Amino acid sequence: MKYFFCLLFLIVSCTESSNNLEEKFISTYKEILMVRQTYPDTTIANPKVDSLLKANNYTEEEFRSEMFSLMKDNKELLKVLDSLRNEINKDLRRED
Secondary structure, X not given: OHHHHHHHHHHHHHHHHHHHHHHHHHHHHHHHHHHHHHOOOXXXXXXXXXXXXXXXXXXXXXXXXXXXXXXXXXXXXXXXXXXXXXXXXXXXXXXX
C-alpha cells in the first residue's frame, strides 16, 4: 500500500511538472511572438528575445530543444499551439 501511494505521488508530481514546463514554454513563446510582431527589425527584436529567454530561465538551445521535442508529437504540438492561440486571443480581447 505504501508503495502504491509513492508511485501515485511520483506520477502526479511528474504530470504537474510537465504541465508547468508546458505553461512556461507557451508563455515564453507567446512573448517571443509578440516581440517579433512589435519589432520587425531583427536588430531590435533579437536582443529583446534573448532577454525574454533569460528572464524565463531558457538558453536558446534549451528553448529550441523543447520546441523540437514538441514537434515530434503531433497531438502535443497541436495542444500547445491551441493553448498559445487561446492566450493570444485573450490578450487581443483585453486590448479592445
